[in-house]
Amino acid sequence: MAKIEKKTKRYPSDLTDEEWSAVEPFLPKAGSTGSPRRTDLREVLNAIRYLVRSGCEWRMLPIHFPPWQTVYWWFRRLARRLMFRTIHEIALMIDRARSGRTVEPSAAVLDSQSVKAPAAQGTRGYDGAKKIVGRKRHIAVDTDGRLLMVNLTTADIADSAGAQIVLDALVKRWPRIKHLFADSAYDRRQLPPVIGLTSA
Structure with missing residues (x-):
């Protein structure tokens, strides 16, 4: 990234050529009719x-990026197509390959975190164990810490119950996952039978 930043005099968050070549085929193609597209989608993604x-x-x-209204318009369009999930997963697999791992993970680490959310009226609860009023993030990462799946609930939801949605989606999206690491707050009996739980 340092070489790219020096070469382009841009930002560390810019897409590398390798990332762009992997993502570009999934982006909407320019229409064959009408006026030609004037917006560079690589610059839109760099801006986001x-x-x-x-x-x-x-x-x-x-000002190096397209106008914010243009970037926002594309952000909404790409979000409706679930494009950011696709981009995230492509980047994750590229990073795993760079680290010498298989592109798809076979193990995951599951945990949750309760956070205060004073402005989230109607969508927050009380976590008695942490004594926090707010919401709870249920997160699954690979063994190197790359985000695989996340679920957001009110803080009063038990870890096992909140994690179930994460696990259901995890098995569908990453079918090679057979091992799950989690602490004792998670109930082994509520996990999908294809996954083996190891207490951390």
Whole structure:
């Protein structure tokens, strides 16, 4: 990334050529009729990645990117197509291959975290164990920490119950996963039978 940043004088969040070549085939093609597309979709994705990494507002995107209204329009269109999930999974598999691992994980680590959410009226609960009023993130990562799946619930949902949605989706999307690492808060009896649980 340092070489790319020096060469292009841009941002560390920009797509590499390898990432772009993997993602480009999945993006919407320009129409054969009408006016030609003037927006560079690679720059749109670079802008969205910059926004996510930096935490800036839409209106504060640097001038090197397309106008924020254009980026936002494409963001909404790509989100409706579930394109960001596809891009994330492609990037994950590329990164696993770079690390010398198989592109699809065979093991996952499951955990949850309760966080305060004072403004989330009607969508928060009380976690008695952590003494937190808010929401709970149920997250599955591979053994190197790459995000595989996430589910958001109210904080009063038990770990095992909240994790069930994550596990159902995990088995469908990553069918090679046969081992799951989790702490004792997760009930082995509620896990899909194809997955073996190891207590962390």
